Amino acid sequence: MLYTDLTMTAQQAKIINNFSVKVATTNGTGSQSANNIFFKSLVRMGIHTSSKNLFPSNIQGLPTWFVIRACPKEYNTMRQTAEVWVLVNRGSLEKDLKEIKKGTVVLYDSPGLEVPQTVEGAIYYPLPFSKLSRENFDKPRLRTLLTNVVYVGCLAALFHIDKKIIYEVIHDTFSEKPKVIDVNLKAIELGYDYVQKNIQKKDPYSYKPDTKTLGKMVIEGNQASALGCVMGGASVVAWYPITPASSLSENIEKFSDTFRKDPKTGKRNIAIIQAEDEIAAIGMAIGAGWAGARAMTGTSGPGISLMNEFIGLAYYAEVPVVICDVQRVGPSTGLPTRTQQGDIRLCAFASHGDTRHICLYPGTIEEAYEITALSFDIAERLQTPVFVLTDLELGMNLWTATPLKYWEKPYDRGKVLSKEDLDKMKSFSRYLDSDGDGICYRTFPGTPNPHAAYFTRGTGHNEHSAYTEDNEDYHRIMMRLKKKIDLSPKYLPKPIIEENKKAKIGIISIGTSHHAVVEARDELSSKHGIQTRYLRIRAFPFHEEVLTFIHQCEWVMVVEQNRDEQLTGILRNDFTEVVSKIHACAYSDGLPLRPSIVTDKILEVNSRAN
């Protein structure tokens, strides 16, 4: 084929920056690196793109899919179907081929994969990804890794990704490993060149430079959360490895090397401890929080389950600690590499006995950063555990985002009495509600004043932190704790409300369910003529705005990613007066929530309501 043929097709391509590419490959083969180059190149072209990495709980050899969706309306959800498939994995081939329909474009490794070109109207491009890699690179490991980069080169030629930008991305990605740059560039060139010389473009898809994402950053949610921890002043981090939360703590370590390390002495203004298990991790964080550090742990659902007893202690003894929960699919080990909002209830009421915990729910990169940074102020102000719940979808996928801003807010260390404060006082009682807001004053160990000391305990205690089994003492302290938590919303991020005066139906969502709601609302409006108002909860206990919102709607649909209507249940429990108005769209299959699930549920309830 001639070079000009392809160029011509590019100009004739009809579907621009509005299609999904799904790459079926094998984990542990370097596909993630190649896919990230692909994704970042599109972002640098200014094209709004979202990515979802569907990977197995495995080190090497199992199927993994990477879905890249370019979308001019700037939606971030994963599409049910992909217009373009890249097939590299024999293991998932049978399953993948079932997805091929009329119009689907199929790039597949050939020789290598046997792909019968049997679907009428599908466009097949057999491409020698692995053969090119095998013939051009000597080391077996390199051959495997670069097979993936070859298909990026092919994609670039077929769908017109700016090769210069790909080169820049490769240079930036491997700036610390210059040797790797050359082989990656060569692999891109091999794929690109092959397509130009051998393939006639028959499909209508193309990427074209745009301005939507120019100047935006590309970042994973866990990186944004980690940056929030560092900027929020975390000084003690104790954690235990768990998917999908490990990269949060690992990135804190990375950022701390940049921001907290004295280059002369090698000393770092942070303690990062990989604990022996999650129980020890939370214990260390609580010990550090009690002693006056800004302390945190990062974990996922199974870790929260283990931490329950300690969380109850921190609630009752009033010790500040931040717990970042990157949710994954439960119950039990569940689907460790799939996403869910399955810990909403667990975190809100963790531990035995009566507890109620502050929970924050970032839904975007910006919020993962800002809300996490703020969580340390909240924990110290309220002297209680604070959960920051993200999920695998936000935490482990690459997102485009507005560059994060410097966290200017001065730290709020809460009610802490210094030696000087105590010198002016005749006595000190740790659990005395002297301000009437349910929040008492605390002291740190090491404060040189004879009144400073108190005894922290998970056993019954009175205002003076003395052991008690007295019924009135117990009840009084528990009611004061309730008051503290009930009054807490003024310190918490408010819900985000999108008004719509024409709408009678309200949607309430949480965390990453937001992205499906955005798309569903547009679809409801454009295709079905249904207007909606929208409120996204960002904190528990709920602000009064949530109740007001429900009051103002005929009915509301609560959208969340779990089976048992966890958020809905808490709303119904807390807002009994509007319980009949609250409907649930609770769905979870491990994949990021699709807008059609929300749309269908709202249509269903709407038809019943009319």
Place this chain on the structure above:
Amino acid sequence: MPTEIQMPTNRIGLTKKEYQGLTTTLCSGCGHNSITSGIISACYDLGIHPHQLAKLSGIGCSSKTPAYFMNRSHGFNAVHGRMPSIATGVEVANRTLINLGISGDGDSASIGMGQFIHAIRRNTNLVYIIENNGTYGLTKGQFSATADYEALDHYKNINKYQALDLVELAIICGATFAARSFSGDRKQMEALIKAAIAHNGCAILDIISPCVTFNDHKESTKGYEYMKEHDVPLEELGFVPSFEEIKVDYQPGEVKDIELHDGSHLLLKKLKEEYDPTDRKKALETISKAKDEHQVLTGLVFFKKNMPSHHELLKLPETPLKDLTDKELKPSHEDFATLIKTFN
């Protein structure tokens, strides 16, 4: 006019009363109460500022005791078996504190075994006292994991399982300080508590402490009678704090002088054959031999000097992390902007 009775004071001008706590609620005669007194005396003698010490514990009779000493020190009664993790957090948040951890055999040898081992592994800066009575007192006398094989309990049940020896285990796990004492031997116990406080790192101090209610009968190997007959001190101990001059009243050659981290000295007078507490292999052999002979070895069993404690391993700054402000914790605007630029 009646003259006020002057209470004696220690080197920092505090009376012993200022090291005391609430009245104990444990059984009268409980070994733990002797340990409480030993801690009070040791801290008084050393002239520790009470606010510089953090009392940490888990759950059980032993773990209640921090309420009974040093009222002027902050205390943290954690959950069962998890005192070491609290201590780890306290150490890194404020490296200037003395962490005094009180645990029991149920707390450390069963539910908290993992944390016991990992505190040793990290060399957490912690005086780790196990008040060991071989029984679960608070829940009325079940066997603990340190109860001897075929020992009898209060209800004449026979223990079917092997006993864990926490000192032996500590040495195997890499402890830098492993000692055993008996609550009935105040002199030795106090010397070891002082040495443990002077040590930099995790100092394991297993103190056999008879439970007078559930485990002080004739058949018990953790009772007063058995201990008095089977306690074999490795050495006679003399502790000389860093602020006192060493005066040796032993014959040269009989005494091994161990200089501790803070410049204090532990003087070990040999009782029998040459025992070198810095020889790990020998220490394990000696414990093993004593066990075969149904003896309970007491004294400083193992000691390793100049090992960095956990906060030193983590390369923490001199300023305690709890005292860092926005200025130290936040990067410059320029550094932040540089980092953000890498995400594209």
